[in-house]
Amino acid sequence: MTDLALPIGLIAGALSKSGRIILAACILTGLTGGRTLADGMEQWLPSQPLVEGQRTFQDKFCSTCHGLPGDANAARVAPDLGQVRSWRDTMQLTSSLWNHTPKMIEKMRERGIARPVLSPDEMGKLVAYLFYLNFSEETGDPARGHDIFEQRTCARCHQLAGRGGTVGPRLDELNEAITSSFLAQALWNHGPEMAAKMKDLGIERPHFEANDVADIVALIRGGATPLAPLVRASAAIGSPRAGRAVFNRKGCVRCHAVAGVGGTTGPDLSKVAPARNISEMAGEFWNHGPMMWDAMRTTGVAFSKLSDRDMADLIAYLYFVRYTGRAGDAAKGAAIFKDKGCARCHADGGQENKPAPNLVMSKALETALHWSAAMWNHAATIDNAVRESHATWPTFEDDEMSDLVAYLQSRRGSK
Numbered sequence: 474m475t476d477l478a479l480p481i482g483l484i485a486g487a488l489s490k491s492g493r494i495i496l497a498a499c500i501l502t503g504l505t506g507g508r509t510l511a512d513g514m515e516q517w518l519p520s521q522p523l524v525e526g527q528r529t530f531q532d533k534f535c536s537t538c539h540g541l542p543g544d545a546n547a548a549r550v551a552p553d554l555g556q557v558r559s560w561r562d563t564m565q566l567t568s569s570l571w572n573h574t575p576k577m578i579e580k581m582r583e584r585g586i587a588r589p590v591l592s593p594d595e596m597g598k599l600v601a602y603l604f605y606l607n608f609s610e611e612t613g614d615p616a617r618g619h620d621i622f623e624q625r626t627c628a629r630c631h632q633l634a635g636r637g638g639t640v641g642p643r644l645d646e647l648n649e650a651i652t653s654s655f656l657a658q659a660l661w662n663h664g665p666e667m668a669a670k671m672k673d674l675g676i677e678r679p680h681f682e683a684n685d686v687a688d689i690v691a692l693i694r695g696g697a698t699p700l701a702p703l704v705r706a707s708a709a710i711g712s713p714r715a716g717r718a719v720f721n722r723k724g725c726v727r728c729h730a731v732a733g734v735g736g737t738t739g740p741d742l743s744k745v746a747p748a749r750n751i752s753e754m755a756g757e758f759w760n761h762g763p764m765m766w767d768a769m770r771t772t773g774v775a776f777s778k779l780s781d782r783d784m785a786d787l788i789a790y791l792y793f794v795r796y797t798g799r800a801g802d803a804a805k806g807a808a809i810f811k812d813k814g815c816a817r818c819h820a821d822g823g824q825e826n827k828p829a830p831n832l833v834m835s836k837a838l839e840t841a842l843h844w845s846a847a848m849w850n851h852a853a854t855i856d857n858a859v860r861e862s863h864a865t866w867p868t869f870e871d872d873e874m875s876d877l878v879a880y881l882q883s884r885r886g887s888k
């Protein structure tokens with residue numbers, strides 16, 4: 474599939490009634506300058522984030538200090554990045570890279586490693602790699618899974634290890650190697666049927682949170698030995714790029730926009746809060762099922778079944794658009810621009826006589842990854858300036874980086 478497929482798909486969709494609204498929405502966002510860092514991100518959609526990213530992680534010497542993530546035998550002088558869970562979106566990861574820069578530069582000097590320069594493309598691969606390591610975490614707790622299975626009604630209709638109801642199929646016949654995305658697919662495909670049976674029997678529909686689906690998966694697996702971590706991860710996660718095609722083909726795009734492009738019946742899926750892992754996304758599909766089926770009935774979109782692969786790819790895609798898509802708060806960003814000392818060197822509009830580029834005009838504002846790469850590359854300049862002036866290194870917490878970028882973007886057009 475080429476990058477042209479999406480626009481062409483949408484133009485074809487414009488012949489349908491919801492499509493016309495889509496085009497109008499694109500034109501409107503274009504005119505009002507409502508561009509966010511999520512726009513343009515689709516060009517970075519990876520196909521195999523773990524495979525592509527690992528290569529870059531090694532080529533750029535990250536593995537020299539950090540070791541390969543999850544490798545228990547690696548000789549490390551820096552944290553195992555497979556264990557770090559301190560970021561929920563690209564800007565938080567960019568902040569983390571930024572905050573740790575002084576120590577990283579020091580270690581690079583010590584070890585005689587030249588600080589690598591990163592292009593937005595390379596940064597994209599690294600960011601995707603670090604995010605998908607995190608995403609694939611599949612260690613459910615079978616004991617918790619057992620409680621959920623009993624308490625959230627599954628046992629009323631399904632048998633597992635010889636116990637439970639017989640309204641639905643026996644779940645111990647499922648493959649021992651099942652994953653959260655497989656379960657998401659099974660729950661999606663059988664969802665309407667299950668909901669009807671629940672209604673007949675007066676059973677309240679259960680709700681899933683965080684790790685619930687992974688816990689049920691661990692229960693169904695029944696202690697089957699999991700594969701080695703990275704092998705398991707590569708197999709379990711889908712292809713974000715293929716997921717975009719599924720999203721269009723299965724009609725999700727008729728109700729959901731991504732970065733402002735698509736239908737408006739459901740939420741823009743790049744703007745909802747990022748998910749932590751596959752289990753959490755699987756739970757969301759289940760939780761929102763009934764409202765989606767209602768919307769399908771009223772808008773005349775047919776319910777589509779999904780294959781296991783389709784679901785894995787879709788979830789991988791939606792995970793990507795959410796960790797790259799979150800927008801910050803421009804009002805807060807105005808203060809951050811000054812508080813972090815950026816205003817000392819940079820203009821944020823038409824000021825003359827500033828020693829550094831006017832950031833409002835910067836190409837760094839193009840996408841989240843342009844910004845992320847620019848900040849990584851820029852860190853060496855700031856490190857020197859900070860050393861010379863004996864100042865303290867300005868750190869970014871929580872969403873401060875997103876807020877700053879949202880502010881700079883909001884200044885575009887105001888010369």
Ligand code: HEC
Nearest residue numbers: 533534535538550551557559569570573576577580581599
């Ligand atoms: C010369 C050694 C070295 C190299 C090379 C290196 N790092 Fe680091 N990195 C460190 C050290 C040391 C820390 C911890 C710094 C601290 O505690 O402030 C760190 C911290 C980090 C963190 C923050 C982790 C956290 O706890 O949030 C990230 C992310 C990171 N590095 C990513 C990278 C990437 C990506 C590359 C390759 C482009 C890279 N590092 C290359 C030494 C290195």
Ligand code: HEC
Nearest residue numbers: 625626627629630640641642659663666667670671676679
């Ligand atoms: C009211 C009865 C009922 C409840 C409660 C129920 N299910 Fe089901 N389930 C069914 C029926 C009926 C089917 C088969 C539907 C079909 O043929 O489309 C099914 C199908 C499934 C399948 C697909 C099985 C396969 O072999 O492909 C899975 C997985 C599943 N359910 C899991 C669950 C889980 C997990 C829960 C608890 C959160 C649950 N179900 C609660 C009735 C129920």
Ligand code: HEC
Nearest residue numbers: 723724725728738739740745757761764765768769772774
């Ligand atoms: C007919 C319209 C329609 C179609 C088609 C549709 N959805 Fe939805 N979707 C909705 C609505 C409406 C909601 C909000 C439901 C709610 O709030 O419970 C929603 C919610 C969601 C959510 C939860 C978002 C959140 O707030 O966290 C996800 C994820 C989602 N849909 C994914 C999909 C995917 C993937 C497809 C294609 C397989 C799809 N939807 C197809 C209407 C639709």
Ligand code: HEC
Nearest residue numbers: 813814815817818829830835836837847848851854858867
């Ligand atoms: C000591 C002066 C100084 C400070 C303080 C400073 N910068 Fe810079 N900045 C520069 C210079 C000089 C450049 C030109 C490229 C380089 O040397 O990295 C630059 C370039 C950049 C770029 C790349 C712009 C482009 O179009 O390529 C970004 C993004 C950036 N700075 C962001 C920031 C942010 C955010 C802050 C506040 C945390 C900040 N800078 C603080 C001097 C500074």
